[in-house]
Amino acid sequence: MAAVHGDVHGHGHDDHHPTGIMRWVTTTNHKDIGTMYLWFSLAMFFTGGFLAMGIRAELFQPGIQILEPELFNSFTTLHGLIMVFGAIMPAFVGFANWQIPMMVGAPDMAFARMNNWSFWLLIPAALLLISSFFVPGGAAAGGWTFYPPLSTQGGLGVDMMLFAVHILGASSIMGSINIITTVLNMRAPGMTLMKMPLFVWTWLITAYLLVLAMPVLAGVVTMLITDRHFGTSFFNAAGGGDPVLFQHIFWFFGHPEVYIMILPAFGIVSEIIPTFSRKPLFGYSSMVYATASIAILSCIVWAHHMFTSGMPTVGQLFFMYATMLIAVPTGVKVFNWTATMWKGEMTFETPMLFAIGFIFLFVIGGFSGVICAIVPIDIQVQDTYYVIAHFHYVLVSGALFALFGGAYYWLPKWTGHMYDETLGKWHFWLSMIFFNMAFFVQHFLGLAGMPRRIPDYALQFADFNMISSLGAFGFGLTQLLFVYIVIKCIRSKEPAPEKPWDGAKTLEWTHLPTPAPYHSFETPPVVK
Amino acid sequence: MSQQTGHYYVPAPSTYPIIGSTALLFMGFGAALTMNKMELGYGLLAIGFAILIYMCFRWFGTVAAESESGKYGLDVDKSFRWGMTWFIFSEVMFFAAFFGALFYMRVLSIPWLAEESQVLGQSFWGAYEGGWPTTGPGEHAAFTPMGAWGLPAINTLILLTSGVTVTYAHWALKEGRRDALKKWMLATVFLGALFLGLQGYEYVHAYNDLNLRLDTGAYGSTFFMLTGFHGFHVTLGTIMLLVIYFRCAAGHFTPERHFGFEGVAWYWHFVDVVWLGLFIFVYLM
Amino acid sequence: MRNKSVATLAGVTALALYSSMAVGSKYNFQEPQSVIAQDIYDQHMMLLWICLAIFIAVFGVMFYSILKHRKSVGHKAANFHHSTTAEVIWTIIPCLILIVMAWPATKTVIAMKDTSSPDMTIKATGYQWMWGYDYLQGEGEGISFYSKLSTPRAQLENKEPKGEHYLLEVDNHVVVPVGKKVRMILTANDVIHAWWVPALGVKQDAIPGFIRDSWFTADTPGIYRGQCAELCGKDHGYMPIVVEVLDEEAYSEWAAEKLASMKKDSVNLASVATDVASDAEAVEAAEKDSDNN
Numbered sequence A: 001m002a003a004v005h006g007d008v009h010g011h012g013h014d015d016h017h018p019t020g021i022m023r024w025v026t027t028t029n030h031k032d033i034g035t036m037y038l039w040f041s042l043a044m045f046f047t048g049g050f051l052a053m054g055i056r057a058e059l060f061q062p063g064i065q066i067l068e069p070e071l072f073n074s075f076t077t078l079h080g081l082i083m084v085f086g087a088i089m090p091a092f093v094g095f096a097n098w099q100i101p102m103m104v105g106a107p108d109m110a111f112a113r114m115n116n117w118s119f120w121l122l123i124p125a126a127l128l129l130i131s132s133f134f135v136p137g138g139a140a141a142g143g144w145t146f147y148p149p150l151s152t153q154g155g156l157g158v159d160m161m162l163f164a165v166h167i168l169g170a171s172s173i174m175g176s177i178n179i180i181t182t183v184l185n186m187r188a189p190g191m192t193l194m195k196m197p198l199f200v201w202t203w204l205i206t207a208y209l210l211v212l213a214m215p216v217l218a219g220v221v222t223m224l225i226t227d228r229h230f231g232t233s234f235f236n237a238a239g240g241g242d243p244v245l246f247q248h249i250f251w252f253f254g255h256p257e258v259y260i261m262i263l264p265a266f267g268i269v270s271e272i273i274p275t276f277s278r279k280p281l282f283g284y285s286s287m288v289y290a291t292a293s294i295a296i297l298s299c300i301v302w303a304h305h306m307f308t309s310g311m312p313t314v315g316q317l318f319f320m321y322a323t324m325l326i327a328v329p330t331g332v333k334v335f336n337w338t339a340t341m342w343k344g345e346m347t348f349e350t351p352m353l354f355a356i357g358f359i360f361l362f363v364i365g366g367f368s369g370v371i372c373a374i375v376p377i378d379i380q381v382q383d384t385y386y387v388i389a390h391f392h393y394v395l396v397s398g399a400l401f402a403l404f405g406g407a408y409y410w411l412p413k414w415t416g417h418m419y420d421e422t423l424g425k426w427h428f429w430l431s432m433i434f435f436n437m438a439f440f441v442q443h444f445l446g447l448a449g450m451p452r453r454i455p456d457y458a459l460q461f462a463d464f465n466m467i468s469s470l471g472a473f474g475f476g477l478t479q480l481l482f483v484y485i486v487i488k489c490i491r492s493k494e495p496a497p498e499k500p501w502d503g504a505k506t507l508e509w510t511h512l513p514t515p516a517p518y519h520s521f522e523t524p525p526v527v528k
Numbered sequence B: 001m002s003q004q005t006g007h008y009y010v011p012a013p014s015t016y017p018i019i020g021s022t023a024l025l026f027m028g029f030g031a032a033l034t035m036n037k038m039e040l041g042y043g044l045l046a047i048g049f050a051i052l053i054y055m056c057f058r059w060f061g062t063v064a065a066e067s068e069s070g071k072y073g074l075d076v077d078k079s080f081r082w083g084m085t086w087f088i089f090s091e092v093m094f095f096a097a098f099f100g101a102l103f104y105m106r107v108l109s110i111p112w113l114a115e116e117s118q119v120l121g122q123s124f125w126g127a128y129e130g131g132w133p134t135t136g137p138g139e140h141a142a143f144t145p146m147g148a149w150g151l152p153a154i155n156t157l158i159l160l161t162s163g164v165t166v167t168y169a170h171w172a173l174k175e176g177r178r179d180a181l182k183k184w185m186l187a188t189v190f191l192g193a194l195f196l197g198l199q200g201y202e203y204v205h206a207y208n209d210l211n212l213r214l215d216t217g218a219y220g221s222t223f224f225m226l227t228g229f230h231g232f233h234v235t236l237g238t239i240m241l242l243v244i245y246f247r248c249a250a251g252h253f254t255p256e257r258h259f260g261f262e263g264v265a266w267y268w269h270f271v272d273v274v275w276l277g278l279f280i281f282v283y284l285m
Numbered sequence C: 001m002r003n004k005s006v007a008t009l010a011g012v013t014a015l016a017l018y019s020s021m022a023v024g025s026k027y028n029f030q031e032p033q034s035v036i037a038q039d040i041y042d043q044h045m046m047l048l049w050i051c052l053a054i055f056i057a058v059f060g061v062m063f064y065s066i067l068k069h070r071k072s073v074g075h076k077a078a079n080f081h082h083s084t085t086a087e088v089i090w091t092i093i094p095c096l097i098l099i100v101m102a103w104p105a106t107k108t109v110i111a112m113k114d115t116s117s118p119d120m121t122i123k124a125t126g127y128q129w130m131w132g133y134d135y136l137q138g139e140g141e142g143i144s145f146y147s148k149l150s151t152p153r154a155q156l157e158n159k160e161p162k163g164e165h166y167l168l169e170v171d172n173h174v175v176v177p178v179g180k181k182v183r184m185i186l187t188a189n190d191v192i193h194a195w196w197v198p199a200l201g202v203k204q205d206a207i208p209g210f211i212r213d214s215w216f217t218a219d220t221p222g223i224y225r226g227q228c229a230e231l232c233g234k235d236h237g238y239m240p241i242v243v244e245v246l247d248e249e250a251y252s253e254w255a256a257e258k259l260a261s262m263k264k265d266s267v268n269l270a271s272v273a274t275d276v277a278s279d280a281e282a283v284e285a286a287e288k289d290s291d292n293n
């Protein structure tokens, strides 16, 4: 895509940084910080996954098995929060930290010290969330959406969760300001906006969404805290407020939030598909415009989560139409990926498998999204397992699969070693099978009338729940394989080839050695 | 772009972030415990604050020193500009949430509550009539709303004036008139402090004489939360202005390079604009 | 050639599988018992088919390419990366499809929202964790009772075998006449709940301090079960809704009987106004009420 002169900067540089633990605590290096983000998110993925296993174990059979209802609700709540804020989002920020400077030819992130703080803020937040299980009254149990007045009830655990969300929000805002600034100000000479790799584009737009949405979440969390403790009446009808007001503000954040979790995934997939098709990305500029349209539309569709709250008819119709429109730019992406593969010269290494798996399953999730967007149908499926199925298709086989694909794609660049291709393929196929086993049947559960967030269910739902639980256990165990593959890759003695993917065209592959040196592009390359 | 050295300044490893995170760890637990009336919380909160203030001193001190020693090239300067712009945008969105809540209540939920009695005579709220200002349909003591043309109008003038004085200071800085710069800066700080003093007085007045409190239903909630967060931002802004004043007095900044000054000035103007919004939608309408 | 027929075969099998799933009610919405529920059912089927068609088209192309355009069969990469015509086409066609989807939905939304001129009106109030019902207007006006889960605890705790309607049975059914437009008024006493009966196509949040409404007309007599559909705390899973639809005569009988027995009742709950203030009292009274029945 771009030719470059100038020196390929490299090894000989002295990396005067502290060693041992202090290297990680004090680091201002985007690669170190990226690594910490990635490990953190993996740890949180396992924590959230542990909670999911608890949920699935409880739902294995009808009747109360291992979790009392209140604890079950806490599991659900913290599973959602930890997966969203602890696993998926930090994982993408980790990718951004590693890749964006290398992909735009910058020496580091724009605000390297603040970058470190963005990461280390996650730790207090995670501690608040996890330790809330052990305080009197237990962890928050009002769902990851913490609707009042239910969340006005609860005790200490709810406050800990709310402050954790505050801190996570601060971290995200700083992180995204850093990303926006890096992309806008630190591109190598010649790297115009429309030459940027798509991953960088999607992150630029995601970061913009974050700066737009996270402060709104902070606002609504603040209102909830003052309602809980200082007698304000934002969400209390007796004082002229409205519980539904919370839902509006929350989803004004929450819907952009779900695209925050998918746009960088689109970016990763848009890097992988051309590489393994050995063909340039089809419709680069329409990909950029589609991403931007999704971001803009995502700000005017929030009330599709509230179709049963009793909005006026025009409101329902407006939000239905706006939501459906998102299918158009998303479709453009899917079609462009297909066209990129068309007449390519494809090989199917693990990253490509995950990318194709992503497209295949994400589209299923997208379709169930459109079905949810149809108001009359949503009246039936709202708050049922149909919605659970919808968003695990877009989040697990969407965001998470893209993350796996990206990890396999860039692991050689990051570690200097190749991962085990055979095991990688096993990881993919087992994930694929167990994922569908766990979540496909949830569509049927939802259609047939099983509500979400319940610890126990009527007998007609028993067999599908059992299948779902078995699939979930299998999926969870499969993820241990991923950890094994990553550790094996890091520990491996054999150096990876300089350029393991012959189709890769972005700067980190064309202009940096493998593994990428601690400091890359201290002198910016010139992109023609 | 032409003068760019190509070497972007990347700071050395630093302990400030972990200190800041420790502060927030204490503050997070401290605040949660405090709000649940647990003794331990106050101590944790205090420690957290202390650490945070320490961190701010050290961190910003370092930034000022780095800036003065010429480590920041023009590209770093530009990064700061982008960074500050997006930070202010995030602040705008934060206030937007509260303004949104205000509009929602006034335009939607309060009229709905008032209309309810017409749904088959069914209502929780008897003959609630709605309107604004209101405490909402529940039981609340009567109160007097805050008028617009007393202190708030004066405060508007004060803030607008301070926007002018900070601009004069900027001009002085650009023309190298350091004495005028310091004078105008001091004037701005003074106006900010005056605003805060008057705002504090207004709050006392509201509580003592108007029976207007944070828990006075919709009106009290939106009034105090909006003006309160604005006041909090003015406080921060005033402190930042004061710091810049001291930096000016210490001979920092050049007529060409003074982003520290400009960033704070932008922030101050933002606070100003938010106040205009408040004056119109909270006090006037 | 062989690949093509394999792909076709796979497509057809998937189709057949999918449609067979769609017929059994276990895999689909409950059998609709009202006009709205029927509309919803039909629209969902329509969307399912449209989505399936798009899915097969898109992935037909993609998998064809995956099979044919791979390095291992010696395919060499082309180098095109743009086609305005193609992009315009695949922007416009989805728009048209969306219009086809939105049109019937719009009509149903308008119908769903039309709660005017009902034959009778019932108010349902959500409590943590049961429902209160007040018949406000129409035949049976004045009837008022609470409705709670009646599955014994022992069944929940796996100490007894679970009954047929495990978790979907209550002490007092909401009884309505067949073929009459019933307007439901929803509100809640503590937190948000949602009143949901799938077969009747009604789901509406009950929001404390506010009043919302919805309606249904049941087509055939029978017993229809649903559940609270908004997380409302510990026992959110244990506040089902059971609607019993009777033919007109039977309903009149039931209503008369119910009214008479309520008059006799010492605890008179016929007062329509809900006592927000005395939550505890309401629960207590409800307990008594259900004992008496």
Ligand code: HEA
Residues within 6 Å of the ligand: A145, A258, A259, A261, A262, A304, A305, A323, A324, A326, A327, A328, A330, A331, A332, A334, A362, A363, A364, A365, A366, A367, A368, A369, A370, A372, A373, A374, A378, A381, A382, A383, A387, A390, A391, A394, A395, A398, A399, C054, C058, C093, C094, C095, C097, C098
């Ligand atoms: C990554 C996250 C993610 C993504 C990408 C999406 C994508 C979409 N979502 Fe999803 N959604 C969630 C995460 C996500 N969602 C979550 C977490 C919830 C639940 C929150 C909670 O309550 O806890 C939720 C809930 C949710 C609801 C509320 C359901 C309810 O509670 O009742 C709705 C309703 O409209 C909805 C709609 C959509 C739509 C229309 C899309 C669209 O963007 C999908 C677009 C994609 C396609 C359509 C496929 C590709 C397109 C083509 C091949 C073109 C041709 C297609 C057509 C013409 C149809 N979502």
Ligand code: HEA
Residues within 6 Å of the ligand: A045, A046, A047, A048, A049, A050, A052, A053, A055, A056, A076, A077, A079, A080, A081, A083, A084, A088, A142, A143, A144, A145, A388, A392, A395, A396, A400, A438, A452, A453, A454, A472, A473, A474, A475, A476, A477, A479, A480
């Ligand atoms: C953002 C991403 C995300 C991800 C990745 C996941 C991943 C998973 N989720 Fe997720 N889920 C949400 C987001 C996510 N979820 C949200 C937002 C909600 C809504 C919450 C709410 O209602 O408030 C939800 C709700 C939710 C429910 C509904 C709960 C309810 O309504 O009561 C269920 C039920 O099956 C479920 C299951 C799973 C499973 C099985 C996985 C699996 O993919 C997890 C797999 C991972 C592991 C299992 C960890 C790794 C392995 C080990 C720890 C080894 C040990 C393994 C064994 C013992 C087998 N989730």
Ligand code: CUA
Residues within 6 Å of the ligand: C126, C127, C129, C192, C193, C194, C228, C229, C230, C231, C232, C233, C235, C236, C237, C239
């Ligand atoms: Cu009531 Cu859930």
Ligand SMILES: [Cu+2]
Residues within 6 Å of the ligand: A254, A255, A258, A301, A302, A304, A305
């Ligand atoms: Cu959404």
